[in-house]
Amino acid sequence: MKLAVLFSGGKDSVLAMHKAMKTDKVVCLITLVSENKESYMFHTPNIGLTKLQAEAIGLPLIEKITKGVKEDELKDLKSAISEARERFGIEGIVTGAVKSVYQAERIQKICNDMGLKCINPLWHIDERVLLEELIENGFRVMISGVFAYPLDKSWIGIIIDKDVIEELVKLQEKYMISPVGEGGEIETTALDAPFFTKTLEVIDYEVHWNGDSGILEVKKAVLRNKG
16 A cells, blocks of 8 residues: 655654555655644644655655644645645555544544545554664654653753663653653654664754753754664
């Protein structure tokens, strides 16, 4: 089956893609660039890096701008999916949804309306297992935004490894945060994955911190050969 991936460049979309590629053929990526930083549907930090990520993967990227108005942004998503079907003959959509019913239901409805299969490889996966799969499969993922106590500025820019997972799980037990950021606690950026032909290297960046939350804005990144 020919699939398109709803691609934010974060850990969930790249891991979902990795799983989908084991059984089906991913033919393109779809990225919605929201002008609303508080978008209900779409990841926003460093979304511009999806162009480099797509180049590293070796797949075409369909990019659409959306104002990010609640519900209206779904029309922009449907338009992007329609383009993917017309250009690449896709039969299904892959999402990185984990627990968000809001996102899953709306994407499912679009797929139903268009006669497409909606595939959610990460749906209700154990959060610790999800993070551990990243490490086990050689993903390199950076925390590029934090938005909940007790996460502080020191978390921004760190690479997820076993020690980071352990700490996130401890914070889940004590503060009830989601280790994978399903409640909006963290945002991530994938710098490498098993299916990347090259790895992303961040050359220049700026940290924006505001009280108890912040993001790492990548100013410049390049692709490097692996190894």
